[in-house]
Amino acid sequence: MSEPSPKSKTIDKTATTERSLFKKIVEFLNPGPDSKDELIESLAEAEDNDVIGAQSRAMLEGVIRMADMTAGDVMVAVSRIDLLNIDADADELMHQVIDTAHSRFPVYEGEKDNIIGILMAKDLLKLQRAPELNIRTLLRPPVFVPESKGLNDLLREFKGNRNHLAIVIDEFGRMAGLITIEDVLEEIVGEIEDEFDIDDDQGDIFGLADQTYRISGDTAIERVNETFNVTLLETDSDNQFDTIGGLVAHEMGHVPKRGEKTVLNGLSFTVLHTKGGAVKWFKVMPEHLAK
Numbered sequence: 703m704s705e706p707s708p709k710s711k712t713i714d715k716t717a718t719t720e721r722s723l724f725k726k727i728v729e730f731l732n733p734g735p736d737s738k739d740e741l742i743e744s745l746a747e748a749e750d751n752d753v754i755g756a757q758s759r760a761m762l763e764g765v766i767r768m769a770d771m772t773a774g775d776v777m778v779a780v781s782r783i784d785l786l787n788i789d790a791d792a793d794e795l796m797h798q799v800i801d802t803a804h805s806r807f808p809v810y811e812g813e814k815d816n817i818i819g820i821l822m823a824k825d826l827l828k829l830q831r832a833p834e835l836n837i838r839t840l841l842r843p844p845v846f847v848p849e850s851k852g853l854n855d856l857l858r859e860f861k862g863n864r865n866h867l868a869i870v871i872d873e874f875g876r877m878a879g880l881i882t883i884e885d886v887l888e889e890i891v892g893e894i895e896d897e898f899d900i901d902d903d904q905g906d907i908f909g910l911a912d913q914t915y916r917i918s919g920d921t922a923i924e925r926v927n928e929t930f931n932v933t934l935l936e937t938d939s940d941n942q943f944d945t946i947g948g949l950v951a952h953e954m955g956h957v958p959k960r961g962e963k964t965v966l967n968g969l970s971f972t973v974l975h976t977k978g979g980a981v982k983w984f985k986v987m988p989e990h991l992a993k
Contacts, residue, residue, distance in 0.1 A: 738766055738767075738769075738770075741766060742763055742766060742767075745759045745762055745763060746759065761890055761891055764889050764890035764891065765890055767889070768853045768854060768886075768889045768890060769852075769853075769854055771852070771853045771889065772849060772850050772851055772852055772853065773847050773848070773849055773850075773851040773852075773853065773856055773868070773870050773881050774849030774850065774870065774878065774879075775853075776853070776881060776885050776886070776888075776889060777849070777870045777878065777879035777880060777881040777885070778879050778880050778881065778885070779878070779879045780877050780878055780879050780880075781959065782879075782959055782960060782976075783808065783879065783880055784798070784802045784804060784807060784960060784961060785807065785808050785809070785810050785814055786798060786799075786807045786808070786809045786810070786821055787809075787810060787811075788809050788810065788811045788818060788837065788838065788841075789811070792826075792829050792833070792837065795821075795826065795837070796826055796829075799823050799826060801961075801972065801974065801985060802960065802961065802974065804823065805822065805823050805824070806820055806821070806822055806823070806866065806867045806882075807820065807821045807823070808820060808844065808867075808869060808880060809821050809841055814877070815876050815877050817844050817846075817869050817877060818838075818841065818844070819838075819841025819842055819843060819844055820841065820842045820843070820844050820867060821837070821840060821841055821842075822840075822842065825840040826840070828840065844868075844869050845859075845863070845865050845867070845868040845869065846868065846869050846870075846871050847859075847868045847869070847870055847871070847881070848870070848871060848872075848873075849870055849871070849872055849873070849878055851870075853886050853889060856868070856881070856886060857883070857886045857887075860883040860886065866882055866883045866884075867880060867881070867882045867883075868880065868881055868882075906918040906920070906921040906925070907921060907925065907926070907929055913987070913991070914985055914986065914987040914991070915929075915985070915986045915987065916974065916983055916984070916985060916986075917946060917983065917984045917985075917986050918982065918983055918984075919945060919946060919947030919950075919980055919981035919982055919983065919984065920945045920946075920947060921945060921946050921947075922944060922945060922946075923935050923943060923944065923945065923946055923949055926946050930969060930986075932967045932968065932969060933967065934946070934949060934966050934967050934969075935949060946971075946984065947980060947981040947984075949966070950964060950966070950971055950973075950981065950984070951981070953966060957980075958973045958976065958981050959973060959976065960973050960974070960975065960976050961973060965989050968988060968989050969986055969987070969988065969989065970986065970987050970988070970989045970991070971984045971985075971986055972984060972985040972986075
């Protein structure tokens with residue numbers, strides 16, 4: 703194969719120089735973003751120009767904003783955490799796990815700040831086959847992170863050590879909350895639906911095997927009245943609510959928290975799951991069964 707002529711080399715060099723010069727001129731006339739806010743604005747422009755889609759823009763924005771966020775910004779506050787007491791008997795633990803419907807639970811001994819491990823709900827199944835097992839042997843080591851822990855670093859650690867939950871501690875070493883890998887990922891991809899999130903056409907009241915019911919918070923009060931043959935709210939009442947979640951929140955006088963209970967007209971309502979400050983699911987049963 704013959705070598706390229708000196709003339710062709712000169713042409714290639716000249717073309718490369720011209721491209722570099724052109725690139726510099728474009729960058730001078732349209733400089734890149736100098737800040738995160740400008741970068742986010744550029745993403746919005748890219749979406750407007752159909753360069754990227756709305757979902758891609760939202761995810762990229764999430765990645766950018768997450769760089770300045772810490773565990774304390776997105777953690778579940780300690781007042782909303784469902785904790786398990788290591789000294790509780792197996793039946794009590796099993797009922798609490800079923801009622802709250804989480805997959806992982808911090809376990810404490812003595813004081814609630816004394817977290818000694820993490821219990822996987824699925825590990826409780828081992829007690830069915832081997833009741834002699836000590837629950838302590840089922841615990842997994844807890845991971846502690848400070849409130850100031852950056853989400854980028856935390857996500858990297860979650861991926862590296864395969865832990866999906868960490869206990870967040872404040873500057874005094876006390877438990878401030880907990881954070882999961884789902885909490886971090888939701889800052890990028892938005893809300894992640896779970897087994898409690900169903901389509902509207904799939905129903906809102908479900909009968910369970912233990913003769914209790916699971917009812918979504920946005921179920922119409924009239925539907926609850928019809929199902930249980932009760933009158934939870936008079937039609938001529940001054941306080942009109944469309945959903946059972948709104949009525950329960952009004953009766954409690956505050957935004958319900960997971961695990962809270964109230965009784966309305968002979969029905970016991972237990973908050974199973976909350977999201978975005980609203981109740982997603984209640985566990986409902988006749989009052990006499992709840993005692």
